[in-house]
Amino acid sequence: MPLIRGKNSGASSESSGSPQAALDSPDADSRWMAARAFAGQADAVPALAAALAREPIPRVREAIMTALIRIGNPASIDVLLPYLRSQDAGVRAAAIEALQALPEAIAPFMPPLLSDGDSDVRLLATELARNMEASQATRLLCELIEHEPHPNVCAAAIDVLTEVGTLEALPTLERCAARFAATPFLPFAISVAMSRISGEKS
Amino acid sequence: MDDSKGGSSRAVHISSEQVQRFCEFLYRRTGMSFAESKRYFIDRRLEDRIAATGSSSFQEYFSLLRTDADQEIEHLINSFTVNETYFYREEHQLRCMTASLLDDIVSRREPGATLRIWSIPCSTGEEPYSIALWLMENWPQVDNYNIEIVGSDIDTRALRAAAEGIYGDRALMRLSRDIIGRYFTSVTGGNHQIDEGLRNSIEFTQANLIDTKDMMQYRDFDLIFCRNVLIYFDDASRRLAAENLYDCLRPGGYICLGHSESMSRISPLFRVSRFPDAIVYQRPEADHG
Numbered sequence: 458m459p460l461i462r463g464k465n466s467g468a469s470s471e472s473s474g475s476p477q478a479a480l481d482s483p484d485a486d487s488r489w490m491a492a493r494a495f496a497g498q499a500d501a502v503p504a505l506a507a508a509l510a511r512e513p514i515p516r517v518r519e520a521i522m523t524a525l526i527r528i529g530n531p532a533s534i535d536v537l538l539p540y541l542r543s544q545d546a547g548v549r550a551a552a553i554e555a556l557q558a559l560p561e562a563i564a565p566f567m568p569p570l571l572s573d574g575d576s577d578v579r580l581l582a583t584e585l586a587r588n589m590e591a592s593q594a595t596r597l598l599c600e601l602i603e604h605e606p607h608p609n610v611c612a613a614a615i616d617v618l619t620e621v622g623t624l625e626a627l628p629t630l631e632r633c634a635a636r637f638a639a640t641p642f643l644p645f646a647i648s649v650a651m652s653r654i655s656g657e658k659s
Numbered sequence: 660m661d662d663s664k665g666g667s668s669r670a671v672h673i674s675s676e677q678v679q680r681f682c683e684f685l686y687r688r689t690g691m692s693f694a695e696s697k698r699y700f701i702d703r704r705l706e707d708r709i710a711a712t713g714s715s716s717f718q719e720y721f722s723l724l725r726t727d728a729d730q731e732i733e734h735l736i737n738s739f740t741v742n743e744t745y746f747y748r749e750e751h752q753l754r755c756m757t758a759s760l761l762d763d764i765v766s767r768r769e770p771g772a773t774l775r776i777w778s779i780p781c782s783t784g785e786e787p788y789s790i791a792l793w794l795m796e797n798w799p800q801v802d803n804y805n806i807e808i809v810g811s812d813i814d815t816r817a818l819r820a821a822a823e824g825i826y827g828d829r830a831l832m833r834l835s836r837d838i839i840g841r842y843f844t845s846v847t848g849g850n851h852q853i854d855e856g857l858r859n860s861i862e863f864t865q866a867n868l869i870d871t872k873d874m875m876q877y878r879d880f881d882l883i884f885c886r887n888v889l890i891y892f893d894d895a896s897r898r899l900a901a902e903n904l905y906d907c908l909r910p911g912g913y914i915c916l917g918h919s920e921s922m923s924r925i926s927p928l929f930r931v932s933r934f935p936d937a938i939v940y941q942r943p944e945a946d947h948g
Contacts, residue, residue: 459794459795459801459802459804459805459806460791460794460795460806460807460808460857460860460861461773461805461806461807461860462807462859462860462861462862493871493902493906494871496871496899515927516927516928519898519902519926519927519928520902523895523898523899523902526895526898527895527899529895551927554894554898557894558893558894558895558898559895588894590725590726591721591722591725591726592722619680620680620683620684620687621725623718623722624718652676653676653677653679653680654680655676656673656674656676656677656680656717656718657674657676
């Protein structure tokens with residue numbers, strides 16, 4: 458018989474040092490394990506924030522972000538939000554994914570994000586609405602669209618509404634189509650969104 | 660959600676646009692993709708779930724689904740997948756294991772070394788036993804290595820059934836008469852019990868994929884089969900499970916997910932590896948990131 462039964466499932470290699478100290482370790486595996494050990498510990502947010510700011514290894518950054526998600530309080534969201542402005546696309550994408558995993562906790566942060574002076578931040582913030590409760594996401598995105606001057610930001614919000622929007626979005630979308638009549642791709646995207654939301658052919 | 664809640668299964672009209680919206684949601688959430696040609700299949704299941712949840716319209720049901728009230732997404736996925744498991748299910752991954760994955764793994768290992776394979780969740784045992792049978796029947800190098808197979812699940816009742824190894828005809832439908840004759844014995848009720856040697860060769864343990872402390876017991880696997888479970892988790896839990904699985908693998912080790920799952924949508928930790936029989940995910944050998 459070539460198959461053997463293992464004596465145990467594998468020894469644990471849990472570090473005996475403190476996770477706080479390990480977060481500063483020059484060894485990436487130690488930092489990775491430390492970040493994972495902090496998952497869900499609210500008092501670890503400052504240490505995780507400091508670690509995230511200096512962490513160069515994507516795999517370890519990912520574990521730090523997961524630890525912050527597991528905490529999921531306003532303090533951990535405050536840590537993640539500045540990374541929406543990162544010049545590194547990978548970091549921005551990681552921050553969006555992390556924040557999307559906290560659809561309820563992110564809600565109070567959405568109005569300032571959707572009215573941010575930087576159109577890139579407003580555009581990324583629309584993506585955070587995708588996992589939110591439908592009526593809440595619809596309200597937030599419609600408020601944005603009503604006043605948004607940038608067609609790309611509107612397009613991003615419309616893309617999210619196409620999936621999650623409710624019937625309440627239809628008047629806002631009609632007004633948006635009229636406002637951007639000279640930008641043909643937007644009225645087209647809006648017609649698709651409206652047909653999906655209403656369940657009728659455009 | 661109580662399936663009796665909705666009473667009658669009266670048909671609710673679902674437009675093409677609504678089906679398209681639903682399919683986009685389902686794809687984004689689960690990776691399951693259905694073409695327009697599957698419309699009858701989608702409509703039937705959607706109508707059943709709308710009735711079962713007591714929803715009066717597609718819109719009402721879709722709203723319930725998006726907020727995952729009463730874990731409706733789980734009920735929906737169950738209705739869209741074939742839950743019944745059986746030996747040699749998703750056989751292409753077993754072929755990939757013996758045609759590609761193990762040869763790659765042992766290219767870095769001396770004969771006589773131990774190879775560790777993990778089936779999580781293993782439910783009532785069909786999968787870990789399939790791995791064992793497939794290896795013995797299809798991998799020429801099987802006698803050159805010590806092979807440990809661990810089957811884990813969160814459900815202790817399933818684990819007890821797995822250790823007992825008794826199956827009905829339907830579970831064995833993909834196995835040849837020859838294999839059944841060589842590895843199973845008939846027991847009462849027309850069922851079949853898998854050979855005692857095979858039962859004793861697999862270690863069954865309880866494990867929770869999203870419990871990091873629990874998962875720390877499990878290390879140094881060369882190959883993990885983790886099929887059709889991540890789709891049930893929310894985003895935060897999926898990330899955690901991916902990190903836990905990463906820790907359980909040796910560098911260079913592989914993980915096989917279910918056909919509707921994609922690690923690329925969950926975590927950047929793994930590298931996509933395409934083989935003739937399957938797409939699998941690899942923990943990088945030298946991890947610089």
